[in-house]
Amino acid sequence: MTGNLLVESRDGVRFVTLNRPDRHNAFDDALIKELTEAFSHLGEARAVVLQSTGKSFSAGGDLAWMKRMAGNSPEDNLRDAKALSGLMEAIDTCPRPVIGVVQGAAYGGGVGLVACCDLVVAAESASFCLSEVKLGLIPAAISPYVVRALGGRQARRYAVSAEIFTAAVAQASGLVHEVVPADGLEKVRDLWLGKLAANGPKAMGAAKRLIRRAADEPLTDALRDWTAAQIADIRASDEGREGVSAFLEKRKPGWSS
Structure with missing residues (x-):
């Protein structure tokens, strides 16, 4: 793993940490590959925690990467899109429980990451946005997971409007399970890990x-x-x-x- 993704195992838990705070933890093709591998080779881990460093959880796709991909062939773009879909599927079907810890903004594909987790705790100040249409794009690869989490009606609203919605709205919509002050995220995470260890x-x-x-x-x-x-x-x-x-x-x- 590179410095953009930190992977650590302790006490039977695999901690997977996005570590591109200067890029708002946006992902490119290299990080997508690393994340997919991290969720495909879990060893003896009993549970997985997906979290991020910095102010943002994840801004989704890195704009420089998307601009580069826009100039590539249709075949390359399809291969790239399938890799992102494969990442979402790897998290969603991970044989271990996945806890998402959302300390900041989750935009675009970042919402997809959240939707694929089994248990999600978010800071009260966290925000969410299906922002793709602002760029003339659509939330395609993440849509099956987002629709399952939000429901079709809410997903349609936010995919079309690209509105920013709060952690409280995300909880009411089913995307997030618990909303707490930022300094309470680890407490909820550890409480859940304790419950999972008994199962x-x-x-x-x-x-x-x-x-x-x-x-x-x-x-x-x-x-x-x-x-x-x-x-x-x-x-x-x-x-x-x-x-x-x-x-x-x-x-x-x-x-x-």
């Missing part, structure tokens, strides 16, 4: 896959059969048996000892 590691990954599919598919017999198979499989797994036994025996399960 079955494989069960949390399975729960993420379960909710993603249940949210995206219509309720059919096929979906009901799949959900039944999921609980049947995990109930008979080593982790499932250990969790139930530990509860009945009034002891901590092996993963939290």
Whole structure:
């Protein structure tokens, strides 16, 4: 990893930190690749924290990078766009819980990063904006994740108007889960990490896959059969048996000892 992305593991947690404060943590092709790799090779981490240094969480795409890409071939632009889509998918489908800590402005693709996290805490002063149309662009690669987080109606408003909205509005819209003073971000982050440490590691990954599919598919017999198979499989797994036994025996399960 370069100095633009800091990756550190401690106490079973992978901390992934955007570190381009002078560029408002905007990402280019190199940083997209590094971020994707960081979420694809987690080692023994039980959870991931996505955070940033400086005043901004992320301004989305770096303007110099986008200007350079605009002069490239259609094939290069498509390849580049697919890489950004791949980053969002890597975060969204990460087999570990992902906590987003938003200390400042999240614009454009930065909103996409937030939408892909499982739990998000934002500072009261944080702001959000789907700013692409101001540049004659659209929030294409991030749209599936933003729509899932905000809902279609709210996403349409902010994608078309490019309004800046507050952390309170982001919470009311479902993009953010908790809003606190800036000096309370780490407290909430650590509280969540403590709760996650008590849960079955494989069960949390399975729960993420379960909710993603249940949210995206219509309720059919096929979906009901799949959900039944999921609980049947995990109930008979080593982790499932250990969790139930530990509860009945009034002891901590092996993963939290």
